[in-house]
Amino acid sequence: MKKELVKVVSQKKIARDIFQLVVKGDVVQMMTSPGQFVHLKVSDGYHPILRRPISIGDVDLEKNELTMLYRKEGIGTALLSEKKPGDVVDLLGPLGNGFGVNDLKKGQTALLVGGGIGVPPLYYLGKELKKRGIRIISVLGFQSAADCFYEEKFAEFSEVYVSTVDGSKGTKGFVTDVILQNSFDYDMLYSCGPTPMLKAIETNIQPEKGYFSLEERMGCGVGACFACVCHVKNGEPFDYVKICSNGPVFPIGEVEL
Amino acid sequence: MKKELVKVVSQKKIARDIFQLVVKGDVVQMMTSPGQFVHLKVSDGYHPILRRPISIGDVDLEKNELTMLYRKEGIGTALLSEKKPGDVVDLLGPLGNGFGVNDLKKGQTALLVGGGIGVPPLYYLGKELKKRGIRIISVLGFQSAADCFYEEKFAEFSEVYVSTVDGSKGTKGFVTDVILQNSFDYDMLYSCGPTPMLKAIETNIQPEKGYFSLEERMGCGVGACFACVCHVKNGEPFDYVKICSNGPVFPIGEVEL
Amino acid sequence: MNRLEVNLPGLTMKNPIMPASGCFGFGKEYAKVYDLSVLGAIAIKATTVEPRFGNPTPRVAETNAGMLNAIGLQNPGLEGVIKNELPALERYQIPIVANIAGTTVEDYVHVARELSKHPLVSVLELNISCPNVKEGGIQFGTQAKVAHELTKQVKEVSKKPVYVKLSPNVSDIVEMAVAVEEAGADGLSMINTLLGMRIDLKTRKPILANKTGGLSGPAVKPVAIRMIYEVSQKVSIPIIGMGGIMCAEDVIEMMLAGASCVAVGTANFVDPFVCPMIIEQLPALLDRMGVEKITDIIGGSWK
């Protein structure tokens, strides 16, 4: 982990409220584990005061470039969306633990399930799995066609299925509907998205093996402030994990959603 | 008075920590009284939260341009010094009451006495007096040669005398030393500068007629918050004037320094 | 239907926005900036029996997202206010909240009696953050019993509804609120400023001549929200909310906490047009939230 003022290479709006931000810096060399995140200071002053956690979306180690994908949500991401090429961003990272990319053997199948702004970390993951010769199926869920992004990028390494809540693109409904309808054959499920989606996957799909990536409001991002804890399945009432430092990626079944 | 987002035309460092900032906007049309000031919001957020009072240094009514001269002092003026051509600045003004420019008749003499960053309003004043055919003597006091500015600009309309505390330029000492040594003949004294300087003028020079421009930390800048009051000479203990709205320029002898 | 209208004892307001006491003088300065009749009401500067100069300057200092003031209740005194200040406000046809202060119970009672008689004064706002000289400098606003007694006596003489403006510098704000409600207060104003200080690194002395001052602005908003949230659930009188309101969103947050209308203080110094701007923005914000009448959201965070 390092703190660096990285330089904005490009900023592009790629869907409704969704931005793709590419930055450049030496710290990118450390970003080798998909599922990790970076913590960004988006203002010079103290409004907002806290950093913003954003997933590593893609990495180009040769060019020292990191790609982030984010949704303009509140004040922090709004400020981020105003950064222009040449501007600097104060980045702390990489933080947390990523997905197990070496759990599968060549020829096995990974099912990637992303919901909304949970899609980004799965892109870097997919690329890394592909390198290892893993077969990949991607299921990406969005609110509507206007919110879709990266479908064609996922097509580079996988069979892609899209669902939208309003049916304006792909299957009408949720990612779980797509998975149930297609009864995919897979060895491992990797998912990132809103907690209700993860819960639906756990309950309705009951994957045997895999990983969930979780979100929570953070303070420090490094495990020191206890802001981002969650309960452990079958643990003592006081047992916990910290999403920032023990996660954000956890083996399915380890934590209470 | 108006609130307008004026556009930065140019920004230039003209002496140690002294900047000349030119902005453009329709509001400039209202700035016809030398000695008035504008109230600037220098940050987008709330640090700093209050506006900064800056004197009207010069006005070009044809081009809609206002020139301000300021010293980089604390956080507010530091932020102001970062503004670049094309940036906008939130300006409220013109505020307060300026110098009486019609008190003198053609051919009479005005003595302008400026100390440090009190020099700027006297420049616009001098130009206006000149237009009215007044003879002008200017005495400008600074800490040292490195802090001097606008000597040559004042030479456009007046005989200029400079004093520096360390003697690195002009007379060594204070503006009052220059005045006493030269025993100028004048009909009206106009002064702006640090309060100790104004006090020294009042005590040692005892001008019969003239104006002082005062400074005080301000809240509203428009007379509503009672932050910037001062006592009135020979008044009741509760009598007061507000520097922002009754001043900043007062006839000499009216207020307690 | 006017969806912004709010009604509180003595205050029929066409919108829930009033400038806060001490941040708007007696109105005449801002009257040059815009037409004051757009406001829901106006709270005028604290009035005391005698004219006061207040504290020495500097009287303001800045903090991160806030400011400190130690004006010291400068005002032209009861007579001056009645003669020179109030008449000019008649033309705007909006309710006037008369903020009153003093250093003894007698002071308050006297100003309350006189000001409440004035036809232009709609309600009184008792500023109880002043030190009680007779009781040895303790603040009326930090002891429930003292605040109760003061409120009771003021209520006895006042011809108009009485709002008590609570100080946030207390251990138990609910206790204070309940004490003044029991004494007959018709409403509450909260919060007044938090006591704070800044020290100048160059002079190594406090920036304010008075040393300490009252903290206001966005920095204090979370404290105001918390106190209004707690108090509004425990009293049945309405609350005029204030503390750090800068925009329409802040108004909604404070009304969700439990305020029935709000006062805007420090923000006037940042932008003299802030009150009309907020009033203009509120309807669109209500639309986005799917709210018909603004009164529907009062206390919405706990109801």
Place this chain on the structure above:
Amino acid sequence: MNRLEVNLPGLTMKNPIMPASGCFGFGKEYAKVYDLSVLGAIAIKATTVEPRFGNPTPRVAETNAGMLNAIGLQNPGLEGVIKNELPALERYQIPIVANIAGTTVEDYVHVARELSKHPLVSVLELNISCPNVKEGGIQFGTQAKVAHELTKQVKEVSKKPVYVKLSPNVSDIVEMAVAVEEAGADGLSMINTLLGMRIDLKTRKPILANKTGGLSGPAVKPVAIRMIYEVSQKVSIPIIGMGGIMCAEDVIEMMLAGASCVAVGTANFVDPFVCPMIIEQLPALLDRMGVEKITDIIGGSWK
């Protein structure tokens, strides 16, 4: 001569900077970021008798120039702290401030007795902002008598100096400070967080699951400065100052107010390197101010 050295009861610090309790865990996370031995001391997270999970999430929210937290004293409990957390801190050879909390006097006394025996613990810091369950939920930190009694009992069993961490949510901070000094406190820590709240406009509910939380960061600094200024003139025990320290200038301001050293909390989240950065910047700042030893400025604003 080390111009940054400060000496307080039980704390020989090579510089006046320590991370504040609860903002630095038990040190191991930041130990990966820099060498902790550069610090003046470390205040570790509050320890209670039993392990605690704390409050439900979300536990943090943001405010203008500040943040709210409602962690709820999550910690691995006395045994866990002694077994798994303290040993790792030995190698840094710096004083450890053990923050302790509880819901009954017995809790505090038990944790104090055990932790104060530990060779790595230099001093105890009594966090008295917790509600006292036995006394009906009132806070130890808001009633002088209760705080006095708690301090006395802890002092009786503690093998190490005891600092009492005062809550700012009181009417009279001096009264609290004097009460714990009279009970034998060796020092004070001030201030803990101000109680605050934020409401989410979308959900219309408080952002924090716990509803209210503690406000920290630059927003509260003026309140901290004021309280330290007032208290340091009325007690003769030293003060660990905290509340909104973000840079070297803030350290000087707080020491001028009367603090003998400072703790840095929220700033660690903004910049994990903030403590070493401040330590590095202090000598140049002292030079600019013409100050030889940092202890020369303690209380400089009133001395």
